[in-house]
Amino acid sequence: MPQADARVYVYGVLAGADAPNVSADGVEQAHVRTVEHAGLAALVSTLGSEELAAAREVRAHWRVLEDASKSATVLPVRFGTVLEGDRAVREQLLEPNAERLTEMLDELAGRVQLNVRGDYDEQQLLREVVRTSPQVAALRDRVSRVSDSAGYYDRIRLGELVAAEIAARREQDTALAMARLEPFAVSARAEEISSQNGAFKLAFLVESAEMDTFGEAVGLLRENLAERVTLTYVGPLPPYTFAETDLSPGTAAWA
């Protein structure tokens, strides 16, 4: 029986009525249980130590949420969140935020997160940039005819131009993919791209009942992108990206 004041790691929040049986091991391989209050349930496990080996515990966090999401709508909590104990979970997390949390769970009920990302083929991308930009082509030509030191600043300029071309293509392709898919989703986000060849990185909240329709839109987008952009379509995921405070329409203008 865990001590009432032993610190707890928190994975997510769900409706009290949905309390799932999570078989996956939690952080530090601890048993995952729920702490209930105000019609809500927090998914937690008792923590033994002061420090977490972060990389390993990310996996536990992930598996617990995946497992719980199979049978319930779960509001994922940020990785690494620890509260003082069961009482703190009730008094600091669930009680003061009961209304907001219940609202958010209502927004997410019956919906799943689906991620769609696009990646360029680097070779093809560069060839296209050279082909479509006379400035780039001309500068590249000039650079190729001089010595390393003499063409030094020109090479910097060349890289700069190419980078700008790629950034413009990313914007266009992000807009294209978003325009194609967003109509079939409840909510959509365009994430910052952190990889070299990334074209777009999108997250969608979709009604479970409309997944097939969304999937058709993805299929069509893939056809239209052809070899220019490789599409990766992943999910369903617990709604990590949509576990935020404000899902109402009209927030955060997306141009």
Place this chain on the structure above:
Amino acid sequence: MAAAARSGGGYLERPRPSGLADVIDVILDKGLVIDAYVRVSLIGIEILTIDARIVIASVDTYLRFAEAVGRLDIQQADDSQGLPELMESMTSGGAQSKTKGALEGVKDAISGGGDDDDDDDKKQSSSSRRRSSSGSSSSRSRSRKSS
């Protein structure tokens, strides 16, 4: 618009199940943030050793960079060498603004004009990347409730 009557228009795709590679950045970056009052230390890699690696990497990187640009030959049909090294530095979003700044810095250097503010800005922007605050990844969003 009756949801049931719509067609997505294309071949119906099913998403593939997510693996660690797909979720790792959302797990670290997203999810509800709670006031926790508890200090939890996440053990990560030794930061001290990284600086040494940066120094060693930089010399090699410059040489490869210069070499790759010199080798550039995109016109050939069966070209298997792109500009990998060039693109590595140029395609990440932050790099774009850095190279712009770099060119200005060069002009200043040649003309002998001082522009310390520019340099400071560049330094700040590159060190701030290291501490990119989680949850603030620029996300543009559009929401609507389905009726």
Place this chain on the structure above:
Amino acid sequence: MGLISGLLTLPLAPVRGTVWLAERIQEQAEDELYDESAIRQGLLDLDAARQTGTLDEDEIAAAEDALIERLMWIRGLAGEESHGRIE
């Protein structure tokens, strides 16, 4: 041309130019270290190795841990306090 001799013979290269160059090198190196696509690709490759049974699970897990740690370092998460607020 070697890096050092290249530096010395750069045309129109005053002392400031040399310092500027060092900064460009630093940025380039940092861009490589901060590039997350290698981490993502590594995780994808490890998962593939798991499917084909090329490596055993302990090796794969250890490699995944290292990649995750690198990503956490990039994001500035290592050694940080965990705190925040429901807004």
